[in-house]
Amino acid sequence: MSENNINETSEIPDLVSHLSEVKNVRKIGSGSSRTVYLLGELGLCVKVGHGSLIGMPERRKRIVKSMWKDSLMYEMSEMWGFGVVPFTKFIDSRSSEYECIEFIIESLDLDVVVREAFLLQRYVEMGEKDVSLDLAHAQKAIFFNLITGRGDQIKVNSVINPKGKIFEIDNEISFHGLRGADGHWIMTHSDFKKRPIESNLVEWVLGLPEEIQFEPNGMDPIEIIAIQNQVRSNVLQLKAAIDQVKGKRGEMSFREFMTAIDVLTRDERNRARKKR
């Protein structure tokens, strides 16, 4: 799996010097409460909340928290060696990096997320036929989504790099319980459905550590513990289910494998749902 451990989007060594070179800003996408801008030719994107949040401390807190989760998902993907989330960074409004961005987007009055060293293609816009998706990499993305309880798995929340690797963006709705794999749009992709499960992927997932360590930096420590517990429980559940279907994987397509996992974890998920 070492080949997939490389984060192909590569980290930006000195964000400040890059940002100071930005001359123009272009809007590239927009959701219900946030907008994503492309900064100059550098291919850096920032995602900011709509409108002013001055005098709206609760709303501001909510937005900051969700963007913080976005960059935590990047860190987790890197820490575990999945390489399925593009470089994404939460920028504190008191940092020198923030000052650089402030000059660029005048109305910016809140914390932002800087993501991605270069603009990636939007999968939806390329048309499925023109893209040769790296289906093995996509299997990794599914496992990552399961473990992290990633919620918003729609097509427009995946981008692809020039090598056809899927990267997951918009990870703000994450850290729920283990999900059914069917929630991800790629499960309906005709080639993906039929493809056999990668022979070493299962062993690799079984070897993942259950504990994840990360620096609580700006986020409520209680929240951090809740996330750690949730992820640990997801990893344990997934490993237990994999152990039961493992021997059969030779004859199974990825989809069949996931369905078997789904059946084994459904009771647990129903229990969690009722508790909420």
Ligand SMILES: Nc1ncnc2c1ncn2[C@@H]1O[C@H](COP(=O)(O)OP(=O)(O)O)[C@@H](O)[C@H]1O
């Ligand atoms: N790194 C990126 N490369 C290409 N497009 C992007 C990137 N980041 C965001 N976008 C585009 O902007 C849109 C909105 O970004 P997203 O993070 O999904 O925000 P929202 O929460 O508003 O849905 C995405 O659907 C995508 O089309």
Ligand SMILES: [Mg+2]
């Ligand atoms: Mg989105």
